[in-house]
Amino acid sequence: MYINITDSKTAKNKGSSGELVHYLEKENRLDYKSEPEYWFNHVGSRFEPYEVRQVIDGNVAKLGKGDAKFFLININPSQKELKHLAEKYVEMDIKDQLKSYSERLMDEYARNFKREGVNSSKDLLWFGKIENHRYYGFKDKEVISGKKKRGELKDGNQLHVQIIVSRKDVTNSIKLSPMNNSRGRNEAHFRKLGQFNRVAFKQCGEDLFDRTFDFDRQLKDKMVYANILKNGIVEQRKQLDFLEKIFENVPINTLKNDIASEIATGKSSTKDIFFKAGGVELFELLLHPTTEPEAQIPDQLKKRKRKKQGIDQGLVR
Structure with a gap:
């Protein structure tokens, strides 16, 4: 399980989320004949891209021009994990299971801050989206060696999840940055500013997958x-x-x-x-x-x- 948190993917995160939302809609634009993949969270499962952009962009109270407004979380199951899911569920059920797993992972994301009033995914403002394909990038060894071209589809099952989460909590009053590693100078300072252990969060994601899907990880x-x-x-x-x-x-x-x-x-x-x-x-x-x-x-x-x-x-x- 590869879980990564980035400030941005193809778009900057100090302004509107519109560019990133548009980028993550690429599969719906390219494969318009199939049922679109809607955005989801703990509230619903059929959010349109314009709703995601409006809600994320409207949750920025007291954030400065140079402050991050949102973050991108990449949830990438390995080929072994995807094979394990395929043996347990049919295709549509796998997507539903990954959505449910993502919600529980966001519970862990919230608890990792150790902030009063931030205890679960319900205290966050976030939207997830299932993606069916991955594409070769300029850093991939196949592209470097000339065997593949940048932008080509990768073979095999490439199911994964992308999540946009607001810098502010759902009440638009608490700042939450997963890039903050500081524990503060003292306990009171720590409780006020919070912290985020990215390694611990990724480990939680791995352990959660194993428990949820009975995966015997070597x-x-x-x-x-x-x-x-x-x-x-x-x-x-x-x-x-x-x-x-x-x-x-x-x-x-x-x-x-x-x-x-x-x-x-x-x-x-x-x-x-x-x-x-x-x-x-x-x-x-x-x-x-x-x-x-x-x-x-x-x-x-x-x-x-x-x-x-x-x-x-x-x-x-």
Whole structure:
């Protein structure tokens, strides 16, 4: 699951949302013979583009000329996730399920601000839209290599959701920016300005998808796995490697994923990883030895190993 928040897509977000709304209507213009994809939110599912523009543009009280007026949230399920949905639902049901998922994701978006009076999607002003296609851009490796041209349709199932959310809450009185990482100088300051943890929001989106659709996500498909490989310190990458080796032939994805999350937050040591495998029998773990150096083996097991060696030597004598 790839979830991203941008200030703008093809349009600037410090003025009217009209240009962005027009851009996101491209599929309805190109495929005018099919039933159009309407805009939706927690209130309804058949909003016209002019309604979206008018409502978003009218919710800008006390915002300056240089302030962001809205943000764009991209919700892009992976091919594995889309295949999983296709096995559970028919085509129209998949779209309805994605709309419902988007509403619940906006609940998480609202709660992430930790602001009084902003507790769910109902406290936000937002509109989502299902898109059926994706197009090659100049950054895609296929375009760079010359195999595809910019603007060509991508193959396969490319179902995804785009959401425009107002900078102001639904009452037009509270400023909400997902670009604000500050916790403030003190608790009172923090409560006044709020914060937004974009990494936590994306992780919530992944976890929400897994719970909602019973998706058995493999460790290497987890966002936390990619983050550790990309941004983790050497010790975290070593711990992740140890985790993969110790669970190489033990398919317990929930446990592996939980431990990986603790590695990402610095809450696990190599010893912890071994003993937190409590859901797996120690005997079963020992059937799948790792190549981890002896220094990394927990002290308890070292003592047992030395004791056993002493007994064996006594028998030999």
